[in-house]
Amino acid sequence: MLCVQFLGLVTVTSMVRALALPVSSHLTETDKGRRKVVHVLEDESGAVIVQTAPGKVVTHRGGSITLPCRYHHEPESTDPARIRIKWTKVTDALQFEDVFVALGRQQRVFGVYRGRVALEEAGPGDASIIIHNVTLQDYGRYECEVTNDMEDDTGFVNLDLEGVVFPYHPRLGRYKLNYHEAQEVCQQQDAILASHGQLHKAWLEGLDWCNAGWLEDGSVQYPIAHPRDQCGRKDTPAGVRNYGYRHKQDERYDAFCFTSNLNGQVYFLKRFKKVNYAEAMKACLRDGSVVAKVGQLYAAWKIQLLDRCEAGWLEDGSIRYPIVNPRARCGGPEPGVRNLGFPDKKFRLYGVYCFRKNKESTDAQRPTRRPEKVVNPKATNGTRSV
Template structure:
């Protein structure tokens, strides 16, 4: 606490606490304007965040723990509360608020409301429990721990068990702009796939000539068997990339992803 007589240092301490509390619940604040200080060992009041390497995997409807631990060495008898903030990292390099806690004050945001909470098994445990996982929860998350002066971050990737499938409407190939593709995947109980998901499907043998939209607005397609009708025989195998395309004007097919299917999706090369 910032107790004692109201000296200049006490007033500055009170002011810093007020500003910290204010920042916790400003969900729409511009993250790019906030300076992030990554601390190193040996500094007073350091915060060190550790997250598990690799990915954590679940399925739609499941419960998953995004692991995050922190070590906070404070000076003084009554340290200020630590702020824990979880955000989802979107492409390109934008952040969506998921959950924030300052002491006993906690708040969840948007589609994560009533689905997320801290694990808090012991002091230093900032792991996030996510319940009733949705397709849209797939992706990378940032765990940020902040004290009065410093902070540190770690990232965790949430993956989903599922299947990639190419899709085009009855009208034929290359009739959908990006927004049409989003709607089409949703109608098929899915979402637009990410590059990582498409690449994994290619590693598992997916071969498809038609170029399709992905989640990040790029257009790509996987080739395991080069042939003339799929960009020439001499072209190397792999996920071929058309780059980021105009989301309104240009038209392609779609690569959709879904999880926890009741049936089986069959794929064949074209």
């Protein structure tokens, strides 16, 4: 008998990390987690059952994470070299993308996971893998399959990322994007299409947006924290409105994008005079950086707590500014990233937000020996995007 105990809910050792990060996202010695209490029971069949507190597996872009999976097989004398471990990612429409496979000492990593994935090898019965230098695209659901000759069993774990959801539409205006175009514009802004779970979490934290947008599963939704007549009637309850799954090619909406931890810094470039778009591009280049993308500004606002009451150019030609601590002269009573639209690039003059990569970014992408294990992450402070 082969029994897989999947540690998406069953984690032996875990690193607990709050989502509300300080300006520096590096863990100190005092930030490191604690060992969880584990109860090991034995049922009538002799199979081992490992029980611990349920939780999520959470990390951030650029981090390392363990996707936990343990198995028990009978008889225990089974040759370990005959145990096959296979990890796949469950993609859209329940299709599977190969990630990792091991048979005894033979191992293979597939596609974009090459050089980033390895077995944890924490003792007998451990089928957990470590993903290094986590990307936005790594977000999602993974399947662990353990096979012993003709018997097999599987389990699933969801990899979540710390980050921020933001609504987006291009210069052309609202409701101009089909699904594939929405995917592309999010990628252009250093983001991916958000999942329903990510949008729902953002709504719980206060996101209120009256325009419907694509999500990564092909559905169209929008979050309403303060019901009003112009957003689906005032007498309806607050929640995430759902238009269901729409035609990906023919129907057009906005997009809800998701981005995570920055591998660099967004800053407002101090200048004696305001500039047009072309001058803003040159100014950032002269300062050793580039004009920031929308997703980078949102990540800086949410994670690095960037607060600046000055409007500036972004890479897509829009004018925005981030407010963590609201004040009367800075656009209203709620925190968020203020959006002043897409002005004339040649004649309108503003400041500029630049993005500079960390000098140690290359080293940060190398695998680390001790990945994070995160269980029961704390929620971020509620904020409302504007």
